[in-house]
Amino acid sequence: MANEERKNWRRRLKVPKSANKGEIIIIKTMAEHVMEPGVRRDPETGVIYPKKIIDTVICRFNGMQIFKSQWYSGVSANPFMSFKMKAITSGLVEVEWVDDYGQSSYKKAVLVVYDKDGKEILPIKIDSINSSKDIM
Amino acid sequence: MNINNKSYSRRKVFSFLSGFFIALCNKSAIAEFKAGQPFRDRFQTYRQTFRIEPDPVEAQRIVKNIIKGREIRDNLINLKAPDIAENGNTVPISFSVNCSMNNNDFPKTVHILVLDNPFPEIAKFYFTPFSGEASVSIRIRMRTSSNIVAIAEMADGTVGETKSYVDVTIGACS
Numbered sequence: 001m002a003n004e005e006r007k008n009w010r011r012r013l014k015v016p017k018s019a020n021k022g023e024i025i026i027i028k029t030m031a032e033h034v035m036e037p038g039v040r041r042d043p044e045t046g047v048i049y050p051k052k053i054i055d056t057v058i059c060r061f062n063g064m065q066i067f068k069s070q071w072y073s074g075v076s077a078n079p080f081m082s083f084k085m086k087a088i089t090s091g092l093v094e095v096e097w098v099d100d101y102g103q104s105s106y107k108k109a110v111l112v113v114y115d116k117d118g119k120e121i122l123p124i125k126i127d128s129i130n131s132s133k134d135i136m
Numbered sequence: 137m138n139i140n141n142k143s144y145s146r147r148k149v150f151s152f153l154s155g156f157f158i159a160l161c162n163k164s165a166i167a168e169f170k171a172g173q174p175f176r177d178r179f180q181t182y183r184q185t186f187r188i189e190p191d192p193v194e195a196q197r198i199v200k201n202i203i204k205g206r207e208i209r210d211n212l213i214n215l216k217a218p219d220i221a222e223n224g225n226t227v228p229i230s231f232s233v234n235c236s237m238n239n240n241d242f243p244k245t246v247h248i249l250v251l252d253n254p255f256p257e258i259a260k261f262y263f264t265p266f267s268g269e270a271s272v273s274i275r276i277r278m279r280t281s282s283n284i285v286a287i288a289e290m291a292d293g294t295v296g297e298t299k300s301y302v303d304v305t306i307g308a309c310s
Binding site for chain 1: 226250253258259260262268269272275
């Protein structure tokens, strides 16, 4: 039983480690989940298995929501989804899966974006922070 | 002194009653379903448990509600789906929307429907200009061979629609 429960919580996220500026990257996500549609019956007793699906999948980049999808019972078990994102600055990619029961799980990955010259583009300008005298 | 005693006792009685009530609630929530009876979850609607047959009228109504009488743009969505799917449990599909993802030229939502499923809505996708290209691939369930419909609602209010027919040999229950 415990093993089955753990099965529903395994998540995978694939993000390329580095990209050039302006490149469109592919993010692949996969969740191991039963996705019970709430229609199937037990063949012997005729009892309906209760509905349990992943409801929403949200992708955030540096805390900002860039993509969201809402699923119903028609998505297959162990749902795989891939979508695209434009690489502008390097930062943190988070993908969050929210269950029908409000339980959520997330995975994160770091994306590094390089300039034409091979310099990393940071989301915050560090030089401006160092130069200001207010922050000590 | 008497009054104080009285109020204290009343409080006791209330606390006892509430505790009893909470215990009852917990029992009913935890209670396992009995064999032979349809078990209904609190997130399950009536429609979810009892309407298992596909309803084409309802599917058309859902499509109508999304489009709302707007004109349909041509060549907006490229929908890729297999001609023949052996297993209805996993049908891989992918789509992409022809647009420059600049201001007001991106799809706000993309709906995917399978008209002959008992629950025709399958997924909605919400895009922003930061997703450089509006293209998604996903795996879906199909009960019988039927049309897959993808509808894109753009940010400027226009609508695009494409259909593609898929033959399913072994259907899924969804």
